[in-house]
Amino acid sequence: MDRVEHMTRADLECVLGWAADEGWNPGLDDAEAFLAADPEGFFLKRVGGAPAAAVSVVNHSDDYAFLGLYICAPAFRGMGHGLDVWNAGLAHAGGRTVGLDGVPAQQQNYVRSGFVRAGRTIRYEGRVNGRDAANLRPMRASDIPAILALDAAQTGTRRDRYLSAWLTATSTRQGLVIERNGAIAACGTVRACRAGAKIGPFMALRAGDASDLMAGLARIIGRAQLFIDVPDSCHDFHDLLAGRGFAPVFETARMYRGPAPATAYAPFHGVATLELG
Known part of the structure; x- marks a missing residue:
């Protein structure tokens, strides 16, 4: 059954492996500290039981959240699975301001979702x-x-x-x-x-x-x-x-x-x- 669910520690390690494969170069020991920020803020879609797409929307405070780890497994790209976790993550943020660091290829998509550019990170x-x-x-x-x-x-x-x-x-x-x-x-x-x-x-x-x-x-x-x-x-x-x-x-x-x-x-x-x- 296809479903979006909260990540376990093992799920997050899997997603960080996807990130490593994409050249994002995560740390060797990121998962525990990430989950400590907001255990309910990490979302994974499974398709036929297989992990397909992920996003994190971590609620740092009552008025601020941050979105990251937006990634889809290569075999599941172009099928709309990313949108499902995207929507789940933003729903978790509620009325908070949401920040993100967007790669150039995705910035126009973020603009269409209501995000406004405020600067660059180099x-x-x-x-x-x-x-x-x-x-x-x-x-x-x-x-x-x-x-x-x-x-x-x-x-x-x-x-x-x-x-x-x-x-x-x-x-x-x-x-x-x-x-x-x-x-x-x-x-x-x-x-x-x-x-x-x-x-x-x-x-x-x-x-x-x-x-x-x-x-x-x-x-x-x-x-x-x-x-x-x-x-x-x-x-x-x-x-x-x-x-x-x-x-x-x-x-x-x-x-x-x-x-x-x-x-x-x-x-x-x-x-x-x-x-x-």
Whole structure:
């Protein structure tokens, strides 16, 4: 029987495998933190018992949701199965503003569904020689409330469940902070991926802190090849990355259905994930 249902952990691992096959390069340990954000926000359509299409629409707060992982298994494309999970996901969001990072091929479809472009997110790839610095220390559980507040001030919304899980260290995902005058001045998380590692979220006010933080994250993850997704408004970060040999390899359009959050990104800001914002 064909049906749309909530994903299990095993279902999500399957869908992340589809994403890997499409070159999206997910992390090695994303599923648990994704589900912690909103266990009811991951939808899968089965056709004759086989997984066919998927989407996530995670309700981060009472007024904001984020759409991602919109993907169909190759054998089931062009049959309308994607629309079924799309509709289920948006129904889950209710009256919330919904954000997404749309690939160029799909942006006009999103416009027809009421989404409005608000900017770009540019993915950079480059290599960093890992090194330690005296001003770096591991991220602690006690840091998370302050980081949640910093994130909310920059993204314009609370994402406490998601980031509380994401910022908790695992064997493949770790974080560092720079503390100055008793407050967090910069922080970042890095996770091992199918290829290299991705940095995000990432927040720094100073170029020197951003450079130290990136080098420290490269050292602790043990992978020199790094990817980071940067909003187009963060001109200082684009300049810093270009100056260190990073190259843009991919971009998406940040789009919203409903009132866009009031963002105020730090000069050096990296998106946590394109799947959950």
